[in-house]
Amino acid sequence: MLSKIFMRAAIAAVALSGTAGSASAEEYHILMMDYAFFPEVSYVEPGDVIIFENISGSTRTVVAEDATWTVADLADGSTASLTILEDMPNAYLSMVPGGSEDEVDADGNVQVVGRMNFSGPPVAVEN
Template sequence: MKHKFTALAAAATLAIGTVAHAAEHNILILPDAYFPAITYMEPGDTVRFTNVSGSNQSIIAKNNDWVIGPIAPDSEVTMVIETGVQKTFYNKDLTNDDGTYSVEGKMSFSAAPLN
């Protein structure tokens, strides 16, 4: 009986150790960039956009799928990233002469590179 209990305890410990936990990722909004430029995550994770640019900032996803802002200086906004969300985003207020956005950030569900 003792061996059965030990095996069940080991199985329970293994199952508990493999429970997935959502992570939180921080993206800094700079005057002319996002840091990091690419954030690696999994669906269900939370992204915290923190505005350290010194001025109001708005973020718009590619194809206008989602918009955040304006975000005041030294403020932050969080969002949960679900499967299917548009992962490329831009600074809504900074555009090139041809109307394209000049500051781009990305989120990726791929594994982060090791280098």
């Protein structure tokens, strides 16, 4: 009797481990550089996690295009994580002081934009 219980538990554990792998979240690293995010576009799904890493040399804030989320005051050399939700906007931005005259706003800042794409990465086509 006891061996049947252990056998059923083992079979259930194997079955569940096979399905758990397909639902796992991915982790994406985005570098905050002087005047760019790298990569500029990240192909994500709800449940994934973005790790913002600031390598710009100054403290930065990242804000959703619609201001629904913020990663505030991220010091140079620091990281912060953000879990992707289903209804998040595709674009996020950070304001950076300086830049050329044609790029700056009235406050002297350049708007740096990054994007999340929920459609999946492009597929390479062979000829």
